[in-house]
Amino acid sequence: MAEKIPKSDRFEHLGNIVLTGDRPSGRLHIGHYAGSIQKRLEFQDQYDHNFIMIADMQALTDHAAGGEAVSQSVMQLAIDYLAVGLDPEKSTIFIQSLVPELTELTVLYMNFVSLARLKRNPTVKNEMQQKGFGETVPIGFLNYPVSQAADITAFMANLVPVGNDQLPMIEQTNEIVRSINYTYQAEVLRECEAIVSKTGRLPGTDGAAKMSKTVGNCIYLSDDEKTVKEKVMGMFTDPGHLRVEDPGKVEGNPVFTYLKAFDPDQDLVQEMADHYRRGGLGDVKVKRHLLEVMQDLLTPIRTRRAEYEKEQDQILAMLKENSAKASAIAHKTLTQLKQVMSLDY
Numbered sequence: 001m002a003e004k005i006p007k008s009d010r011f012e013h014l015g016n017i018v019l020t021g022d023r024p025s026g027r028l029h030i031g032h033y034a035g036s037i038q039k040r041l042e043f044q045d046q047y048d049h050n051f052i053m054i055a056d057m058q059a060l061t062d063h064a065a066g067g068e069a070v071s072q073s074v075m076q077l078a079i080d081y082l083a084v085g086l087d088p089e090k091s092t093i094f095i096q097s098l099v100p101e102l103t104e105l106t107v108l109y110m111n112f113v114s115l116a117r118l119k120r121n122p123t124v125k126n127e128m129q130q131k132g133f134g135e136t137v138p139i140g141f142l143n144y145p146v147s148q149a150a151d152i153t154a155f156m157a158n159l160v161p162v163g164n165d166q167l168p169m170i171e172q173t174n175e176i177v178r179s180i181n182y183t184y185q186a187e188v189l190r191e192c193e194a195i196v197s198k199t200g201r202l203p204g205t206d207g208a209a210k211m212s213k214t215v216g217n218c219i220y221l222s223d224d225e226k227t228v229k230e231k232v233m234g235m236f237t238d239p240g241h242l243r244v245e246d247p248g249k250v251e252g253n254p255v256f257t258y259l260k261a262f263d264p265d266q267d268l269v270q271e272m273a274d275h276y277r278r279g280g281l282g283d284v285k286v287k288r289h290l291l292e293v294m295q296d297l298l299t300p301i302r303t304r305r306a307e308y309e310k311e312q313d314q315i316l317a318m319l320k321e322n323s324a325k326a327s328a329i330a331h332k333t334l335t336q337l338k339q340v341m342s343l344d345y
Contacts, residue, residue, distance in 0.1 A: 019152050021053030021151065024077045029221065036162075037084050037086075051157065052081065054096060056096050059073075083308055101334045105153070112180055113176060144169075152173050152192050160194055165201075202258065204217030207236030221302075228294055233288075244280060255290055
């Protein structure tokens with residue numbers, strides 16, 4: 001592993017720069033809202049430079065045959081972003097494939113990462129197992145950490161909101177940064193820091209450890225009122241809580257997990273949790289309270305989403321304009337790197 005070169009104040013004038021993103025593989029659900037959207041909403045009012053990437057190129061690494069579906073999901077993801085309150089005047093929302101500098105940076109970074117190191121990345125290993133990849137793993141999928149490093153460093157981002165499962169990606173990004181800086185004895189790339197949500201990953205409505213679009217255990221930000229009611233009232237709770245008077249378990253109970261994540265009145269949530277533990281509080285009553293909380297959260301998002309659905313041409317124009325801005329910034333990073341690599345012909 002390359003040593004760090006002595007730090008200078010080269011990046012001090014940049015201040016904090018935030019880079020986040022999502023793969024356009026479907027609609028956003030409340031797990032995304034709790035895990036990253038809330039933090040992005042805070043950051044866009046806290047920092048001057050926020051980049052939000054719609055990672056269509058990365059979505060193709062395991063959906064190469066589904067290009068049309070990915071393309072359609074780009075617009076739906078952008079509409080979700082706007083509906084939750086992300087402001088394109090405060091956050092540069094762009095499409096990854098419209099920033100070709102990211103691809104060129106990825107190719108250059110590939111020379112500083114070994115195949116063995118990519119295979120050791122815990123996030124990549126876990127996802128390969130989940131998808132059943134063996135020796136047939138697409139190179140693009142295996143190379144995902146390098147692509148992500150290019151995305152982050154292209155904008156000199158130093159703050160990257162991620163889930164715990166993505167921490168190995170941030171570690172590998174910084175390894176690449178240090179390797180390049182050390183090789184050329186120039187602080188040309190900036191290291192970054194992972195910002196992990198305190199909420200953590202939300203379980204599925206069926207009690208599974210993870211929300212999954214294929215399983216159908218998600219509450220989507222775009223779900224209508226009736227659908228939200230059906231999903232909340234049908235949620236998994238404590239299977240041992242058979243009667244109202246029975247003591248119930250709060251830990252591992254998705255209803256209480258959601259209340260802790262979304263209810264603004266946490267004192268009331270604690271009272272309900274204590275009551276549930278000692279018995280005398282029924283699941284239906286708790287679910288009805290959660291339903292009120294979820295409808296309060298989702299109704300304004302749903303309303304705004306319906307309006308943005310009518311403005312897709314304007315949204316696409318915004319995405320193209322912001323992608324051009326992102327490309328100009330990434331071009332500066334690429335140019336600086338090519339200069340130290342003696343590729344500035």
